[in-house]
Amino acid sequence: MSQEAVNGVPSRGKVLTMDNMNPNLKRIEYAVRGVLVQRAMQIExxxxxxxxxxxxxxxxxxxGDAHAMGQKPITFFRQVLALCMYPELLDDNMFPEDAKKRARRILxxxxxxxxxxxxxxxGIECIRQDVAHYxxxxxxxxxxxxxxxxxxxxASDAIVTMLKLLVCGEGRDRTGVMISIPQYPLYSATLAELGAVQISYYLDEENCWSLDVKELRRALNAARQHCNPRVLCIINPGNPTGQVQSRQCIEDVIxxxxxxHLFLMADEVYQDNVYAEGCKFHSFKKVLFEMGPEYSSTMEMASFHSTSKCYMGECGFRGGYMEVINLDPEVKFQLTKLxxxxxxxxxxxxxxxxxxxxxxxxxxxSYATFMKERxxxxxxxxxxxxxxxxxxxxVPGITCNPVQGAMYTFPRITLPQKAIDKAKVCSTHANHHNLLTCLDHFMSKCICPQEEGQVPDMYYCIRLLEEEGICLVPGSGFGQxxxxFHFRMTILxxxxxxxxxxxxxxxxxxxxxQEFS
Structure with missing residues (x-):
């Protein structure tokens, strides 16, 4: 027998192996929880x-995990949740009456x-009604x-669900999805999982990461050679870039x-996080309807919001919503089924x-305390x-655009050529058991071409983690x-x-x- 036998029965190895698993899953990268975070936990x-x-x-x-960074929960939210989790507390005088009233309504x-x-x-009907009123x-x-x-x-779950509905076709008819570069890796990871085609459009770093419709058109026309573009994804305010789109920009995008003839997906989870003077959040739905029936009665769109960001930062509760506009009734039935x-x-x-x-x-x-905390x-x-x-x-060699909104900065770093060359050497000769030099392991799983711009900022961030204890995400994890070369850092x-x-x-x-000068 060529295979080792156990109790006389030949062993045929594992049923599930790297060779026979879903090949799309091997293409997934999620930089914000990637190899650097694993090493950070090891160092801790x-x-x-x-x-x-x-x-x-x-x-x-x-x-962007606000509470992990020390932000305190909003008192009213936790009071009501405590009452919902343990209704016996409704008889306790330490809770305000408005908190008790909300808890009773939810229960x-x-x-x-x-x-x-x-x-x-x-979702619970009365909560969906409250979302609609909001x-x-x-x-x-x-x-x-x-x-x-x-x-x-x-919001992530709703975004993935919507993309599942939208992706179809084979070969040149495969659905193409337009995402911004830099992008939030949820999008590239989901497209990899679904076998969809990623269509990258670049934000303009020289103009505070603004979005130019000319760049959208360039990306779209190029993509039509090899796929069927059907979806345009927008993140506003931006992640990882922190820009806030002007109303004019939103009109142009619509x-x-x-x-x-694109389906519009508006990721608006940072809608309360606007800081820069002269900037204001405009929802895509509001602008769409104010542009008149020509748009509001025909444009298909889904918009997303979450409890994880803004002033709440309640990431662990995994709360969010999606609103769909002008969805085909039969498709909406399929969405509900999904x-x-x-x-x-x-x-x-x-x-x-x-x-x-x-x-x-x-x-x-509870109003005064709530407003004070918010x-x-x-x-x-x-x-x-x-x-x-x-x-x-x-800092010489670092340039940073204004953080107009959201919770991150995405500064550009200028790296000496010797550092770039060193990263390439590490990429070629790395020891997989040493995360300081595991750049080839990082690159071997990357679906992007192995070109300049993918390795050096990873090397930079690994060195920063090992020498200073600061865990950031290299810009190559978001696209650039x-x-x-860049890195993303939360301001939390x-x-x-x-x-x-x-x-x-x-x-x-x-x-x-200085080391590489």
Whole structure:
């Protein structure tokens, strides 16, 4: 027998192997939780075990997780959630009456008046109604139909669901999806999983990461040679770039999408995170309807929001929603069927979303505390956005656009040629057991061409992690123009800790540049 036998039965090896698994999954990369984060967690473990490092803690500035960075929860939200989770507290005098009233309303809408029961697949009806009312208030009275609202497990789940509906075809007829570069890796990862074609359009770094319709048209025309472009994805305010689109830009994008018969996906999870003077959030739906029936009655669109960002930062509850506009009724039936397969979004996340879209009102006892906490969070983020931009722009070799919105900065770093050459050497001769030099492992899984612009900023970020304990994400994980190098950093750490992070990056960059000069 050529194969080892167990109890006389030949062993045929594993049923599932790298050779026979779904090939699309091997193409997935998700940089914000990639190899650098794995190494950061390893270093944290080493520090806890007493291993000596040049630093005392790892600061993970790689992801927009507000509470992990020290942001305090909004009191009213947690009070109501506590009451929903443990209804016996409704008899406790320590909770304000408006919190109790909200909890009773939410519990009444739950099966068996328990937040532990399944909900309708589309989400609890009264919460969908509250979301629709929120959208109407936000958009100046433009109607919103609760039947077009789908509650979701964060915005990410709804985005993936919508892309599943949109992707079809084979070969040159395969669905093409336009995504911005730099982009949030959820999009590239999902397109890889679904076997769709990624159509990259570049944001203009020289003009504060603005979006130019000429670039959209260039990308679209080039893509038509090898796929069927059907979808345009927009992130506003931007991630990782932090730009806020002007109303004129949004109008131009809508006209382009209509002219080219594209389905529009508007990722608006940072809609409360606008800091720069002269910038304002405009929802795509509002602009669409204000452009008149020619657009509002025909344009197919889905927009997304989440409880994870803005002033809430409640990432772990996985609450979110999607609103669909002008969807074919038969396709909408299929969408409802698709979300039904997962039974329902997490009910605690739905409850939290209800509080976000229907917060305390001026006449209620919790209003003053709520507004104080909300204002403080957003004011602190605005100050940290300013501080980050100003600090980076004092460092030779780092240039940073204004952080107009969202929670991140995406500065460009100028790297000496010797550092670029060193990264290429590491890429060729790396030891896979040493994450300091595992760039080839990183590259071997990357679906992008192995070209300049993919490796050196990874090498830079690994060195920064090992020498200063700062975990960032290299720009190559989001996409960037060939020959440019960046990193993404969240602005979420508390102000004093953020100052430490910025100083450490400054010191490292100067030292790194000197080493390879």
């Amino acid at each position: 473990k080493e520090l806890n075990e007493g291993v000596k490092k040049p630093f005392k803690e790892v600061i993970k500035a790689n992801i 009444k809408a739950c099966g068996g008046q328990s937040i532990g029961a399944y909900s309708a697949s589309q 959208i109407e208030r936000r958009d100046g009275g433009i109607p919103s139909n609760p039947d077009n609202i789908y509650l979701s497990t964060g 006209r382009f999408a209509k002219e080219e 979300v039904s397969v997962r039974l329902c979004p997490p009910v605690p996340g739905q409850a939290l979303l209800d509080l976000v879209v229907n917060p305390p009102q001026p006449s209620e006892p 204002t403080a969070v957003l004011a602190a983020l605005a100050e940290k956005a300013r501080l980050t931009e100003e600090t980076f722009n004092t 123009r060939k020959g440019t 750490p508390p102000t004093e800790k953020l100052k430490v992070v910025l100083q450490k990056i400054r010191d490292f960059h100067l030292r790194f540049t």
